[in-house]
Each structure stands twice: as structure tokens, then as C-alpha cells.
Amino acid sequence: MKISLIVIGKTDASYFVDAINEYKNRLVHYIPFEMEIIPDIKNVKNLREEQQKEKEGELILKMLQPGDYLVLLDEHGKSFTSMEFATYLERKMHVVSKRLVFVIGGPYGFSEAVYKAASEKISLSKMTFSHQMIRLIFVEQIYRAMTILNNEPYHHE
Numbered sequence: 001m002k003i004s005l006i007v008i009g010k011t012d013a014s015y016f017v018d019a020i021n022e023y024k025n026r027l028v029h030y031i032p033f034e035m036e037i038i039p040d041i042k043n044v045k046n047l048r049e050e051q052q053k054e055k056e057g058e059l060i061l062k063m064l065q066p067g068d069y070l071v072l073l074d075e076h077g078k079s080f081t082s083m084e085f086a087t088y089l090e091r092k093m094h095v096v097s098k099r100l101v102f103v104i105g106g107p108y109g110f111s112e113a114v115y116k117a118a119s120e121k122i123s124l125s126k127m128t129f130s131h132q133m134i135r136l137i138f139v140e141q142i143y144r145a146m147t148i149l150n151n152e153p154y155h156h157e
């Protein structure tokens with residue numbers, strides 16, 4: 001199984017880029033991982049919120065491949081402890097043969113079409129994070145899960 005993380009817009013702050021790259025580099029020792037970036041939509045200021053979500057949704061759906069298992073990151077999704085998330089990923093490794101695709105929405109979240117296409121929604125907190133910040137939080141959680149599954153002394157209960 002490969003993990004793919006689809007995000008909208010390039011990471012703009014260099015301090016996030018550095019930190020995300022740090023965890024991406026650590027992750028490849030455990031599992032194939034890629035972050036796919038959908039370019040920012042042009043003239044976004046002229047679009048209403050719904051129109052922006054729909055355009056972003058079309059681009060998200062275009063990136064999917066046959067056999068992908070699609071999971072949205074969403075404040076209203078299912079929440080886990082880090083240990084539970086590690087078990088969740090381990091189970092997925094047994095049942096997903098191709099890509100486990102996580103998606104982080106744009107500033108206004110996801111269109112209805114994206115919600116319909118997804119198999120699951122997971123939440124990292126009841127609080128809302130920026131679409132930039134959540135990338136870092138999530139790659140660190142995937143890395144943490146991998147260290148838990150490999151009995152490495154990174155996570156402490």
C-alpha cells in the first residue's frame with residue numbers, strides 16, 4: 001500500500017515546508033508516501049465560496065486513480081488516539097492494495113461531490129486548523145503511527 005496526501009495550494013511558509021519535508025523524509029523509511037499538490041485556482045477572489053469548493057472538488061476527483069481508497073480529513077469525521085490511528089493504518093495495509101488517499105480540503109472545506117466519493121472522514125481534533133497547518137500535523141501523525149507499529153521509542157503513552 002502507498003499513502004498519498006492530496007492538498008490544495010502549495011505550502012507557502014518556508015517554516016512549514018521545512019518541517020513537512022522533515023517528516024516526509026522520515027516516513028519513506030517505513031512506507032511509500034507522496035504529497036500531491038493541486039495548484040491554487042486562478043482568480044479565486046472572483047469566485048463565491050461554493051464555486052471555489054466545486055472547482056477544487058473537480059480537481060481533487062481528477063487526481064484519483066482506479067482502486068484508490070479515499071479518506072477526507074474533516075473536523076466532523078471519526079477521531080482517534082495516536083495508538084488507534086496506528087492500528088487503523090495497520091488494518092488498511094491489509095485491505096488496501098493500491099493507494100490510501102487522504103485529502104485536506106481548501107479554506108472552505110469540500111464540495112458535496114468529494115464527500116460522496118469518499119469512503120470515510122477522519123478528524124484530528126474538534127478544533128479547525130488552517131489547510132496549511134494541518135498538513136504538518138497530519139504527516140507527523142502518520143510518522144508517529146509508523147514508529148508505534150515498529151515498536152520504536154518515539155511515542156509515549
Ligand SMILES: C[S@@+](CC[C@H](N)C(=O)[O-])C[C@H]1O[C@@H](n2cnc3c(N)ncnc32)[C@H](O)[C@@H]1O
Nearest residue numbers: 073074075104105109123124125127128129131
Ligand atoms: C480551514 S479548514 C476548512 C474548514 C471548513 N469550515 C470546513 O467545513 O471544512 C481546511 C481543511 O483543513 C482540514 N482540517 C482542518 N481542521 C481539521 C481537523 N480538526 N481535523 C481534520 N481535518 C481538518 C480539512 O481537510 C479542511 O477541509
